[in-house]
Amino acid sequence: MSIVVTRSGGPPRVPMERIAKLVATLAPGLIRERTGEGIDVKDRPFKRYSRDYLLAKTSAGRNPGVNLTVTNGLLGSVAAVSVVVTEQGFTIVIAPGAGTSAATRFVDGVAKRTGKRSPTHSVLGAIHHYGRGQMPARPWLALSPKDMASLMRQLLDAGIAIPLRGR
Amino acid sequence: MAASDRSGPVADAAVADLEAIRVQLDREIRRALLRLNTAPGEDTLVKQQGRVAAQVASQIDATMKAKGLKAITGVLRDRAIESALAALGGVDLPVSVVTEIDAIVKSQTADIANVFGDASSTIRKAIALGTTTSASLSDLIEGVAGAIGTSVTRAQAAVDASVMAAGRTAVIRAATEAADGLVDLVYLYSGPKDSRNRPFCRMHVGKALTESGIAQANNGQGLPVDAFAGGYNCRHVWSPITLAEARRRGIEILE
Numbered sequence: 001m002s003i004v005v006t007r008s009g010g011p012p013r014v015p016m017e018r019i020a021k022l023v024a025t026l027a028p029g030l031i032r033e034r035t036g037e038g039i040d041v042k043d044r045p046f047k048r049y050s051r052d053y054l055l056a057k058t059s060a061g062r063n064p065g066v067n068l069t070v071t072n073g074l075l076g077s078v079a080a081v082s083v084v085v086t087e088q089g090f091t092i093v094i095a096p097g098a099g100t101s102a103a104t105r106f107v108d109g110v111a112k113r114t115g116k117r118s119p120t121h122s123v124l125g126a127i128h129h130y131g132r133g134q135m136p137a138r139p140w141l142a143l144s145p146k147d148m149a150s151l152m153r154q155l156l157d158a159g160i161a162i163p164l165r166g167r
Numbered sequence: 168m169a170a171s172d173r174s175g176p177v178a179d180a181a182v183a184d185l186e187a188i189r190v191q192l193d194r195e196i197r198r199a200l201l202r203l204n205t206a207p208g209e210d211t212l213v214k215q216q217g218r219v220a221a222q223v224a225s226q227i228d229a230t231m232k233a234k235g236l237k238a239i240t241g242v243l244r245d246r247a248i249e250s251a252l253a254a255l256g257g258v259d260l261p262v263s264v265v266t267e268i269d270a271i272v273k274s275q276t277a278d279i280a281n282v283f284g285d286a287s288s289t290i291r292k293a294i295a296l297g298t299t300t301s302a303s304l305s306d307l308i309e310g311v312a313g314a315i316g317t318s319v320t321r322a323q324a325a326v327d328a329s330v331m332a333a334g335r336t337a338v339i340r341a342a343t344e345a346a347d348g349l350v351d352l353v354y355l356y357s358g359p360k361d362s363r364n365r366p367f368c369r370m371h372v373g374k375a376l377t378e379s380g381i382a383q384a385n386n387g388q389g390l391p392v393d394a395f396a397g398g399y400n401c402r403h404v405w406s407p408i409t410l411a412e413a414r415r416r417g418i419e420i421l422e
Binding site: 014018021022024025026028029030032033036060061062063067069071072075076099101102111113115150153154157158159160 | 316319320323324327330331334341342344345346349350352355357358359360361362363402403404406407408409410411412415
């Protein structure tokens with residue numbers, strides 16, 4: 001996903017580069033928190049986990065919520081991977097990383113490391129986002145309307161009022 | 168902002184190095200065991216236990232010295248720097264952050280060395296168990312291979328922890344720089360809340376800490392909370408949020 005700001009009117013009081021850095025600092029956490037609470041990009045609850053997966057996950061002492069999390073490697077990797085500032089505004093691309101986590105499997109009520117690595121977080125994120133096979137789509141990688149409102153409020157806290165657009 | 172296990176081309180090179188070491192160790196130790204088993208004049212593994220264990224331990228040392236730690240250290244540093252760069256949105260890393268990352272990598276490299284030091288004794292135990300229970304040679308080899316695999320998994324965990332720590336450190340430094348003079352930030356302790364949480368994590372998850380609160384917090388493991396959060400291999404990360412927004416949302420703030 002990306003956040004785009006188009007400047008209009010006079011020069012901003014705060015340099016655009018600093019505004020961009022602040023947005024890049026704040027936005028990934030909003031996605032992480034919302035997803036961790038089981039809410040999708042339209043501020044609706046994610047589709048439920050299958051009964052078998054839920055049973056395995058809860059038996060291993062993990063949070064029963066649909067939070068796309070076991071090791072937290074995926075959500076923890078979400079970052080502003082690119083910040084481009086131009087005369088017209090800035091564009092920030094937010095995405096999961098291309099790294100991996102230790103692959104785990106639920107065995108006898110324990111999440112055990114298999115010794116292998118997970119798919120890259122970017123691939124894992126896309127699988128969750130778009131769904132695959134019997135696994136339903138759980139769109140998570142974007143700023144939801146509530147995320148966007150929170151981001152705007154936080155910028156106002158810093159005395160910055162600018163139009164943001166997520167896509 | 169982001170935390171932890173992100174990467175690029177260098178991404179999993181440290182892990183790949185560890186896997187290469189595992190394969191090499193496994194192969195060399197199998198060879199050592201097979202060679203000893205067929206030595207003339209010695210017909211049982213029990214008689215050879217001491218020699219086998221000594222050979223295995225020296226193989227581990229030799230392999231680690233030859234291609235292990237040095238390669239891992241270099242890649243780990245690159246990986247940690249890369250992680251920090253991503254957290255900063257690709258801007259230049261301040262010297263202070265690089266220094267902190269070097270310190271993290273140094274301590275984690277020592278951890279990885281310790282893992283392989285422990286591996287030596289773990290493998291000796293596997294050999295002792297195999298020989299005293301009169302297990303077959305193939306069982307013994309599998310037991311040793313399992314012990315090597317466990318050690319490599321532990322070393323991988325040390326690599327992961329190091330990269331996570333560099334990311335967390337960079338997030339805080341980047342946020343401090345971004346907000347300087349503009350707005351007060353706090354850091355949400357973000358991540359899973361479940362029965363696997365350590366007491367420190369259970370106490371902090373969903374709450375926000377000021378920078379001084381983080382500096383004063385103690386995870387009971389002797390590891391800095393800004394880099395390691397609840398401790399070694401912690402799943403939690405820092406999500407910066409403005410102090411005012413945290414208050415609006417009713418998030419408890421620990422100073």
